Amino acid sequence: MGAKVSIGDFAVMTSLSRKALRHYHDIGILEPAHIDVHTGYRFYDTSQVDHAHIIRRFRALGMSIPDIKALLSADDAAARTDIITTHLAQMEEQLQQTRDTVGALRELLSPVRTPAHVEVRHEPALAVWSIGATIDTSEIDSWFGATLTTLRDAVATAEGAPTAVVPGGLYERALFLESRGRATLFVPAPQSAVPPDGVRAEVLPKAEFAVLTHPGGHDGIDRSYAALGIYANEHLISDQGPIREHYLGSTLATPTAFTATEICWPIFSTTPPP
Template sequence: MPTGLMSIGTFSRASLLSIKALRAYHAAGILVPAQVDQATGYRAYLATQLTDAAVLRRLRAVDLPLSDVGEILRARDPDRTRKILTGHGELLQERMARIAQAVDEIQSSIEHPTSLTPVYVRDEPAMQTVEFRGQVREADFASFLDAAYAALYALLGRLGVPPDGPSGALYPPSGRRRGRSRRLRTHRNRGPATRRPRADGARGSAGRNGRRADPPRRL
């Protein structure tokens, strides 16, 4: 081993990163060895790389994505690092809030099993509805629903069409959810399916409302 270089085993013990992890970080271009033997493929590291290894290990300990870890190590910019960590901290807080809520719901269901809301399946015929669409965070659902229902009632009032059914909300399948946003559609029955007064959609900062023809469906 050339002077000043550490074998991957020695570097692993010094950095507290496994050899498997070091190979993965090398493949991802995040922590690249100072030298790779072309004949044997053996990796060697400089002692100065232990600083990056320590930063990497601490960032991964808080589940920071590898892409963000690599950006921090490449940029070496305190402002950029602070921005990335702030955004990740918000995600962790949201995750902790969801976990705490799930734990509370599980405990409540164990202590009071009859308090759970029953679920029913029903078939709905085709109907004309008005809807309000928007993309919101889970934490903002309540305020979004309040604004959506207010807008829908106002639209029905302008059309002179009384509601003919309960309000409701449609959520996307869980597999289609991405990032921190959720799509939500609320709607109200506008009357018999044969009655179709015109309802031009109006766009706003919170979402979009307009009319919709819903086919028969099972809910």
Template sequence: MTATVAIGEFARLTRLSVKTLRYYHEIELLEPVAVAAGTGYRRYSTAQVEQAHLIRRLRDLDMPLPQIRAVLAAADPADRDAALREHLAEMEAELERTRAVVTSLRALLTVPAPAIRVNYLAEPSFTALTFTETVDRGAIGDWCGTAFDQLYQTLTAAGVTPGGIAGATYSTEFFTDDTGAVTAYVPLPTGTEFEPMPGLEISELPARRFAVAVHSGAFEDFDRTYGALGSHVAEHDTVLPGEPVRERYLVGPDRTDNPADYRTEVCWPITEGESR
């Protein structure tokens, strides 16, 4: 047996405020079973209590309202459960990221930055399979995963073995504007010829001289390596204006499941000549 109750009583049953219930009505997320024509008073069924509890829990998990609507509208329990599992997986990933940032912050506050070892590299020009797009800084992790998947899948389909260590170049705008051109690349063996899939190119990366430092571990502390290497260059060398920074992924997600084992070579472009 069910009954109907006024909005104030329904708020007490569900621990959702009257303001929240009115908003959910406006966006058609949780609609009352009846609205009085003259007064506009809302009445809810006690059969809606469980649904209201579900909405409150999902909002406590920061699930976006459109996703909650999809969960409530799912006729198949399997579809509903799949949407809930997807959101929980996203939350778990965010929790891992938060833990990593907290660990990094503690290290920043308590552990002195290790002395950086800077080497110099005169890299000759080379041919690479490349993928270039304008990328937002916050999306770079996902973008790199997709970009390198495409590059390696293309090479595998063409029967081509990579000719060197994969990497990426990052334009100045990527750092100054939080969005800019990024080129993911995989070096090719000399003389390799094939037709890449649309969106990819076979490009010549120019010869450059770099100051180089290796970052070990996950990317939460990447800024410390950038800061130390960039400071060294400012103090001892001359930056090559407008030239992208290169990163080379000595050990990355394709070769280890443990971010602590990542090793990334940061290559800071400098002018030719002796360091000062």
């Protein structure tokens, strides 16, 4: 044991305010060495200084109170290392999120630019296997992954299944307007095969689109949507049909790991199909 010091001196020694010291006392992670029964004054021991520094440093680094409690109560080095390593991983993830946010904000400082290449494309009628649902936009990521995996499994077990497919999606305008609407994922139908339960066989009608390829996954795809929409409305005649997407670079083994997304904005026919 060291020497007993007043809460004022202990605050100076540890850079913890009186309010913080009282709070840490109340929640049981830094209790005073002695409390005067007559005055209620708190006194600390100089041996508690390192303990207080650990709390202050880790709180400054964003560690939660329960994790700090677990860290201080851990008896072996392995347990302490595991807590610190977990927190470090969380900090690194938050740092990457901050970097991504900063990059996105910097991009927003520039106006949406005219895309380098927009293709006007006639899509012929296409026989597909599809799964559709009416969903909220908050559900779309989880629905997308589960549905695409279901379609992959259906195609993979079909007789004469192709070794590679380009899955796609159809998104009704209500999803954008009301944050709830119809979404459909599809894959080209295997020849001479019957879809399993829960998968629908249908034919997508022929249509004309303005097409822009967005590289990578869906990060930043809102800017590509904006650029394509501006082009379609300024240079073509926009149709109000569903937006179509094609997911390029995926495989049957990894259907959600695509390398680019073709965004297909429906337009009214401008030229006769080839």
